[in-house]
Structure formats: structure tokens, C-alpha cells
Amino acid sequence: MNSEAELVQTLVSMIIQDLRQCGYGVIVNLIKKSEYTLDFLSHDNWDGGINYYYLDFYLPFSEYSNILQKKSEYEEMVLNSLQSFFSDDHTKIYGVRIKAKLTKYIDWVAIQPKENRDSVLRLINEEKDILVKAGTGIIQIRDTKENNSYKVKHQYLCNVLSKLGLSHAHNYNDLWDWYTDYNDKELKTYQSRRAYLKELYSPLIHMIEGSEDNSINLLHYDKTGWDKVDEDAQRMKEILEGAYKTQDFQSVGMYGRELLITLAQTVYRKEKHGSTIDGVEISQTDSKRMLDAYVTFCLKNKSRERETKFARAAVDFSNELTHTRTAVSMDAELCYTAVLSTVHIIRVLNKYEPNGVF
Numbered sequence: 390m391n392s393e394a395e396l397v398q399t400l401v402s403m404i405i406q407d408l409r410q411c412g413y414g415v416i417v418n419l420i421k422k423s424e425y426t427l428d429f430l431s432h433d434n435w436d437g438g439i440n441y442y443y444l445d446f447y448l449p450f451s452e453y454s455n456i457l458q459k460k461s462e463y464e465e466m467v468l469n470s471l472q473s474f475f476s477d478d479h480t481k482i483y484g485v486r487i488k489a490k491l492t493k494y495i496d497w498v499a500i501q502p503k504e505n506r507d508s509v510l511r512l513i514n515e516e517k518d519i520l521v522k523a524g525t526g527i528i529q530i531r532d533t534k535e536n537n538s539y540k541v542k543h544q545y546l547c548n549v550l551s552k553l554g555l556s557h558a559h560n561y562n563d564l565w566d567w568y569t570d571y572n573d574k575e576l577k578t579y580q581s582r583r584a585y586l587k588e589l590y591s592p593l594i595h596m597i598e599g600s601e602d603n604s605i606n607l608l609h610y611d612k613t614g615w616d617k618v619d620e621d622a623q624r625m626k627e628i629l630e631g632a633y634k635t636q637d638f639q640s641v642g643m644y645g646r647e648l649l650i651t652l653a654q655t656v657y658r659k660e661k662h663g664s665t666i667d668g669v670e671i672s673q674t675d676s677k678r679m680l681d682a683y684v685t686f687c688l689k690n691k692s693r694e695r696e697t698k699f700a701r702a703a704v705d706f707s708n709e710l711t712h713t714r715t716a717v718s719m720d721a722e723l724c725y726t727a728v729l730s731t732v733h734i735i736r737v738l739n740k741y742e743p744n745g746v747f
Contacts, residue, residue, distance in 0.1 A: 407470045423448045441483045447490040495600040499552040523564045524582035530564040558593045613736045621648040641721040642710025645728040653679035662686045677704045687738040703731040
């Protein structure tokens with residue numbers, strides 16, 4: 390091996406291969422979530438010299454705390470795997486240790502559901518951009534409206550960071566504080582001010598980027614093979630993942646509504662599935678009645694009450710969310726789950742429908 394780093398990477402890759410082949414997927418997944426290193430233990434001059442090491446795996450604390458009862462068992466299994474293929478006269482792995490990775494804890498739960506990691510990063514970068522513009526003449530510091538806007542946003546960001554257990558990178562409570570500081574530091578060029586702000590914000594940004602966040606664990610979506618449906622589902626997911634204010638959450642409902650219309654138009658055929666529901670003619674944008682007719686046809690010899698209610702609820706959920714002025718992250722995620730579950734249900738029905746779409 391050319392280096393210790395290459396050695397440990399090779400050893401871990403072979404451990405993963407060995408454990409995977411033996412069916413120990415749980416341990417493999419833990420290894421992949423960890424950082425690993427060789428920790429020098431001692432040197433023995435006997436027989437040309439032997440270096441002894443520990444192979445250490447550092448897990449995020451949330452993962453580490455979940456495996457405490459089985460930690461010793463997992464360490465032994467990894468060591469046994471390693472010893473089954475690795476032998477070197479001058480390098481000995483004395484033991485395997487699983488440890489908690491020491492990182493600054495950021496209390497993401499404290500700002501749910503209004504904010505999350507991505508939205509906080511967005512707020513930080515937006516504030517940094519304002520300071521760049523104020524320091525490069527794009528906006529005028531003496532403009533009271535701009536300054537007041539900055540002060541409101543800065544105070545909000547400070548409050549959010551405080552709830553997370555973090556301190557802000559600076560105490561520029563208004564744009565004049567920034568103006569005074571860059572003059573005191575003799576940052577006479579626009580470039581020097583940009584560089585200074587980048588350096589000032591970098592530790593905070595990197596800390597947040599590297600933290601364990603409260604990212605939404607979205608319902609898994611298996612592609613249907615209906616291109617337009619799959620495209621709409623992907624777009625709905627992107628909107629939800631980037632949502633951080635009421636209008637964004639409402640947009641999730643709008644995209645859910647459009648996805649259900651696309652789904653209904655994909656599977657529903659008027660001549661086959663019927664042209665009316667409850668005596669009402671079905672239009673090409675009436676997803677609720679199109680899906681009702683489709684489910685009724687597919688389950689004509691079975692109970693269909695639950696499936697039709699589910700599809701109707703998904704349509705209603707999307708429509709209501711679009712117009713809810715108090716929409717929050719939970720509303721949007723529930724809508725997303727209901728809509729995608731409906732897609733999966735219709736896909737199953739289509740699979741068994743004689744002469745279906747596929």
C-alpha cells in the first residue's frame with residue numbers, strides 16, 4: 390500500500406464485501422454511515438518491526454446511540470471479517486472500535502415545522518448576499534427601506550440560530566454596522582469585502598451543512614413508467630423539499646392536484662370506464678370523477694369503497710392545501726403522501742386491469 394489512508398480504505402471496502410456476502414447488511418449500512426481511520430497503538434521492534442493499530446469507526450451519535458447494546462457484537466464481527474482475509478507481517482489490527490462522532494449538536498427539532506436545515510442555509514445566504522450588495526454599491530446603505538428590511542430579516546435569523554443553539558457569525562444589526570466595520574478593517578475594494586464576508590460566514594455555513602438535519606423522509610416512489618405522471622411526481626417532490634414558507638406549501642397542493650389530473654387522464658377512457666358519475670358528465674380535468682369511474686370499473690366485482698374514498702381524499706387534500714393560507718410543512722408532506730399513495734394504488738389496479746394502459 391502507498392499510504393495508511395489507502396490501506397484503511399481498502400480494508401473497509403473488503404470488509405463491506407465480505408459482510409455483504411455473508412448477509413450482514415445492517416452492519417454494512419452502519420459502516421457506510423461512519424468515518425473510519427487507523428489509530429496507532431504501539432510498535433514492536435521484533436522481527437523487522439510490527440505496528441499495531443485499532444481500526445476505528447466513528448458513527449453519527451443518532452446512529453451510535455441505537456447500537457449500544459450490540460456494539461461489542463458488531464465490533465467482533467467486523468474484526469473477524471477483517472482477520473479472515475488480511476494478514477501482514479508488519480501491520481497488525483489489534484481490534485475494532487465503534488465510537489460516537491463528536492460534532493456540535495444542532496437542535497433542528499426546535500424550529501420545526503416552520504424551518505429546516507435547507508431553509509436556514511437559504512436565510513443565511515440571502516443575508517450574506519444583502520451585505521455583499523451593500524458593500525459593493527448595488528444597494529444604498531442610506532436607503533431606509535433597504536436597511537429596515539435587512540434589520541427585520543437579520544433579527545429573525547438571529548432568533549432561529551439561537552433556537553438551534555448557535556451564535557451568528559457577526560453582530561451587524563443594521564447595514565451601518567457593516568459599513569463601519571469594513572471601513573475600520575480598511576476593506577477598500579469590493580473584492581476584499583466579498584472575500585471577507587465569504588470567510589466570515591463559512592464556519593457557520595459548513596457547520597450547518599455538516600449537521601444531522603430534520604430532512605423530510607418522503608414516501609418512497611417507484612416509477613410507474615407513465616412518463617408524464619413520473620415527471621409530475623418528481624416535480625412535486627422537488628417543490629416539497631425546497632418549501633419553507635406558506636406559498637411554497639400551497640404550491641405542493643397545486644402540483645398534487647395537477648399530478649392527479651395527469652394520472653386520471655392516463656388511465657381513464659370514457660368509452661370504457663363510463664362517461665358519468667352520479668349523473669354528472671365527466672370532464673377531462675375532473676380527476677375525482679375520472680378516478681372514481683376507473684376504480685369502480687377495476688373493482689366492479691369487489692368492494693371498492695376504501696379505494697374510491699382514498700382517491701377522493703387525495704384530490705380534496707390537494708385542492709384544500711392550495712387555498713390554505715396557514716399551510717405548514719406537515720400539511721404539504723401529508724398531501725404529498727396521499728397523492729403518491731393514490732398513484733401507487735392506481736398503478737396496481739392498472740396492472741391487473743384487462744387491456745390496461747400497459
